[in-house]
Amino acid sequence: MAENNPFPGENNTGHIWDDNLRELENPPPHWWMMGFWASILFVVGYTILYPSWPVGQEPTPGIMGWSQIKEYEKGLEQVVAMRAQFEDRIGGMTADQIIADPGLKQYAVASAKVLFGDNCSACHGSGGQGNPGYPVLADDDWLYGGKTAKIAETIKGGRQGVMTAHRTILTEAEVDTLANWVVQMSETAGKGGSEEGWNLFKTKGCTACHGQQANGVLAELPNGDIVTIGAANLTDGIWRFEPGGYDSAKHTILNGVNQTGLAETRDAVMPAFGGQGKLSEQDIKKLVVYVHELGGGK
Ligand code: HEC
Ligand code: HEC
Structure with missing residues (x-):
């Protein structure tokens, strides 16, 4: 075949069409081949270090011992530990003391927002802006008083004007x-x-x-x-x-x-949230801080 090659000395494969259209044998550029081998090495290394090949129910564990679940659990532990610090301090303080501590207040308000959404917003509206027939909590107009003790009394015992x-x-x-x-x-x-x-x-x-x-x-x-x-x-x-x-x-x-x-x-019935099987003292305390802050803090 080589002796019939009309382009002698050229690195073509000998496949020629239409007289001069031919297939050449050029290797890929050097940098490309480096990348190719490097990526294969990376895959080998990765599968040794991290969980990868499926074997039965579980993948090969990898020698680093890392897994997504472990990472999630570690993160969760950190969150729980961080919250425990705040929860412990809140447990030993009055609502007024919490309000006087900017960091704790912020934590209590953020935490109570969820409680308020679950227990109160159906009547008082999300954010306490009120609903027809239910009082607005996000203002300084109070039926029963806006001091923390009064708010706590309202939430624990309920109200019925x-x-x-x-x-x-x-x-x-x-x-x-x-x-x-x-x-x-x-x-x-x-x-x-x-x-x-x-x-x-x-x-x-x-x-x-x-x-x-x-x-x-x-x-x-x-x-x-x-x-x-x-x-x-x-x-x-x-x-x-x-x-x-x-x-x-x-x-x-x-x-x-x-x-x-x-x-x-x-x-005009505000249900009681204190007592057995309802909200805990701790949750009520956070809600008191939250409602107090909604009312402009007076
Ligand atoms: C079933 C509806 C309903 C739910 C749920 C409810 N409330 Fe009320 N709330 C009322 C009504 C009605 C009043 C007004 C009572 C009255 O007029 O005597 C009221 C009054 C109040 C007041 C007194 C307002 C003032 O002006 O003195 C506060 C504070 C309050 N609610 C907080 C809460 C919080 C916090 C929650 C959630 C833990 C909650 N409420 C859940 C209906 C509800
Ligand atoms: C036994 C106590 C009591 C007496 C007596 C009473 N009120 Fe009231 N009144 C209330 C309470 C409590 C409310 C608010 C109800 C609530 O929010 O739960 C109210 C609400 C009202 C409201 C509604 C206000 C609004 O913003 O919608 C009006 C109006 C009113 N009263 C007028 C009167 C008038 C006029 C009299 C005398 C004829 C009177 N009340 C006698 C306890 C009383």
Whole structure:
């Protein structure tokens, strides 16, 4: 064949088409061959060091003893150890002490976010922004007080505001005057309520729960704590029951809150999370810190 080769001396294979189209025998470049052998060496080395060839159920273990599961377990141990430090410290502190410690506070808030999502957000909305019929927690308006002790009391024991139904106590005209007065109060930050409304408010027993100032506060203790039974503040623009306004106020005055046997009454039940089989003391403490911080920290 070589003697028929029309291109003598050339490193072609002797396969020639169309007179001059031929296959040459050029080796790949040197750098390419180096890479080729290096990658084979790498594979051999890798399979000796790390788990690789499947043998039965398990791969060959590799002499380094590394595995993904072991690495995951080590990471998990680190996380648990890191959390244990925080959890131990939180266990021995009050909510106020945790709030005063920026690192611990951050940990408690992050951890409570999950608890809040699982236990509270169905009613209070994620992030505590409230839902129709459920109070907003992410503001500084509190029915029962926003100090940590009050928040803890609320979460552990639950709350159930009670307001008398006035459908048989007041005349229609009195209800109308009071509902208008409530709207005037909410629109003027408590300054513009009619005199007639104030008179009824003070003589029809409303002050027993809503306080003399109609702000829901019955008394203020020397340490700054407020005494309240959870009656709404009627001097701010925040409505406890949707949609707010004249009809809402009238409905509440007529039917009260949590009145048994009265279908139209307002429902306001916050379940208790303390006690057996519910949230642990530790979880409640973290939630107290979380809710306190949602409320702007007052
Ligand atoms: C079934 C619905 C529901 C769930 C679940 C719920 N709450 Fe409440 N929560 C309420 C209602 C209703 C009120 C208002 C009670 C009232 O008006 O007397 C309330 C009141 C509160 C208050 C008092 C607000 C104030 O202004 O004083 C706090 C704090 C609170 N909830 C926190 C929580 C936390 C934390 C969780 C989760 C562990 C939670 N709630 C779960 C319905 C719920
Ligand atoms: C036995 C206590 C009690 C009495 C008496 C009472 N209230 Fe209330 N009232 C409450 C409570 C508690 C709430 C808030 C309910 C809640 O959030 O759980 C409330 C809520 C309201 C609301 C709803 C406010 C809102 O933001 O939606 C209005 C309006 C109101 N009261 C007006 C009155 C008027 C007017 C009187 C007197 C005729 C009166 N209340 C008497 C306890 C009382």
